[in-house]
Amino acid sequence: MATHEPQEPAGRRRANGALEEEILGLLHTAGRALTPGEVAEHLSTPLAHTTVATTLARLHTRGVLERAPQGRSYAYTPVTDESGMTARHMRQVMESGADRESVLTRFVDELSDDDEDLLRRLLGTDE
Incomplete structure (x- = not known):
C-alpha cells in the first residue's frame, strides 16, 4: 500500500x-x-x-x-539577512525596467518625506 x-x-x-x-x-x-x-x-x-x-x-x-x-x-x-534580501529584490526590480533613470525617479518621487530624508542622510546629501 x-x-x-x-x-x-x-x-x-x-x-x-x-x-x-x-x-x-x-x-x-x-x-x-x-x-x-x-x-x-x-x-x-x-x-x-x-x-x-x-x-x-x-x-x-x-x-x-x-x-x-x-x-x-x-x-x-x-545568503543574507532580511534587509539584504529586500535590498536585493529592490535592485532586481529596478534593473528589470527599460528606463532605469525613470524607474529610480518614480521610486524617489513616491517616497514619504521621512524616507526621502533618510535617503538623503544615507547618501550624505543633507540639505
Whole structure:
C-alpha cells in the first residue's frame, strides 16, 4: 500500500512566491541551517517533502540560499539577512525596467518625506 505525503488542500493554491516567502522567513528566524524535512515540519500548511526540497533547490540555484551537505540531504541558510534580501529584490526590480533613470525617479518621487530624508542622510546629501 502506497503512502502519500501531505499536500495542499484541494482547491487551495498558494499565491505565487508565497511558499518561497514562508520558507525564507523560517530560515531567517531559525538561526541555523535547516534541512528540507525540518523546513517542512514548520510550514503553516503540510507539504510533500519533495515540494519543499525542490523549492529550496530552486532558491539555492537563484543564489538566495547557501547549502551544505548534512547526512543524505542538504541544510540551507539564507545568503543574507532580511534587509539584504529586500535590498536585493529592490535592485532586481529596478534593473528589470527599460528606463532605469525613470524607474529610480518614480521610486524617489513616491517616497514619504521621512524616507526621502533618510535617503538623503544615507547618501550624505543633507540639505
